[in-house]
Amino acid sequence: MKLAFLYAGQGSQHAGMGADLYAASPVFRKVFDEAAAALDFDLKATCFEDPQGVIDQTQYTQPCMVAFAAGVTAMFREAGVRPEYAAGLSLGEYSALECAGVLDARAAVELVAFRGKAMARASEGLACGMTAVLMLDRDRLQACCDEASALGVVQICNYNCPGQLVIGGEKAAVDRASELAKEAGAKRCLPLKVSGPFHTSLMHPAGEALAERFQTVTFAPMELPVLFNCLGREKAPEDTIPGLLVRQVQSSVYLEDTIRRLAELGVDTVVEIGPGRAISGFVKKTVGSAIRCLNVETAEDFEKALAALKEVTA
Structure with missing residues (x-):
């Protein structure tokens, strides 16, 4: 088996996501609480209940999704499951970088919180x-x-x-x-x-804000290859991760190309981490049955995915 983790993007979020994982898993709870401490809003209340009705606003969506993903990734690490490759849809790319050891969970959540606010500012006043x-x-x-x-x-x-x-x-x-x-x-x-008009040139101000912010961020070496949105593949030696993330926010997301590249690399199993199953649908429409898709949104999903992965490697 050759495994990849694919992280969901904005649009699949909903109130209640992660609540059962938080209750069931001490490691999820630890990572989630550490991420929450880095934010200026109540992460747990927003994810689990959304009393203010803000989870669909990009500045809240992004840290909620990345905190959720980091918690699930930590659960897989604890179970001894690590992918050969990682990728994500838009903000999911930050979760892929956290999976690869480039960012820790707190740093990833802080960055997407900043990114979400920068994208919201870039959208202000635009029809x-x-x-x-x-x-x-x-x-x-x-x-x-x-x-x-x-x-x-x-x-x-x-x-x-x-x-x-x-x-x-x-x-x-x-x-x-x-x-x-x-x-x-x-x-x-x-x-x-x-x-907002995400992943278009209208997000250039957000890209500029990220470029400035990244000057204060330490990006560790990748422990496993990440396939980047704006490339549809792994980065080249001359590419820098900060440069690719600046480019990503204001240019196209090549998810179909990423999926095809994973198949070329011999990946036969992906775990989609995040609410919904949109990415799994894209995988099936792109490469058919060549790649098996597992999904983790709930604690039950995690146990089923873990059992399926262990069965293959037994």
């Missing part, structure tokens, strides 16, 4: 949008974006899997690109409920 485009290939959708860009910024921001791309940018341009995509043969165009 923006993001739309999922179904069943249209990359080249034709890029042509639609090129034509619509006369109305403003619009880019392909997520290459999720064959038949599912996401565009984002200024609302008028996104709406026009969506119209053109339908004319070009897209099956559906689904506007997404998001608070």
Whole structure:
């Protein structure tokens, strides 16, 4: 078996996530509490109950998701399970770097809390949008974006899997690109409920803020390879992790390419860590049954995944 951990991104969060893991696992609880101490809001209340109704706001979503992921990763470490590779969807990349030993859990949570606030600031005052485009290939959708860009910024921001791309940018341009995509043969165009034009050039101010913040952060050597969003593969020797993270926030996420690269590397099993099963769906649509998907959102999921992994290696 060759194993990869894939970490979920923004959009799958919900109130209640992690509550049963916190109750069931001392190691999850320890990591989660250490992460909570680094934040200026009540992490436990926001994740488990969300009394203020803020978990879908990016500045809260990001640290909640990364704290959850770090806790689950720690549970696997305690059980003696380590992947050969790690990757994540957007903010999930920080969880992948925590898994690889580049950042500890507290540092990862602090950074995504900063990142979430920087992305929220970059979105202020913008009439923006993001739309999922179904069943249209990359080249034709890029042509639609090129034509619509006369109305403003619009880019392909997520290459999720064959038949599912996401565009984002200024609302008028996104709406026009969506119209053109339908004319070009897209099956559906689904506007997404998001608070900003993420992974587009409009996030450049967030990238600049991150670049400045990273000057005070120590990035340890990777203990295992991470596949990076903006590359769709492992980094080259000349690439730096801070540079890739700055680039990531303002450029496309190549998840489909990442999945194909994992298959090329011989990965046959992935564990999706985080709420929902979106990434597992992307894996199946990209490489079919070539990679088996396990999911961990709950304590029961963890026990099932652990049993399945141990059965393979027994």
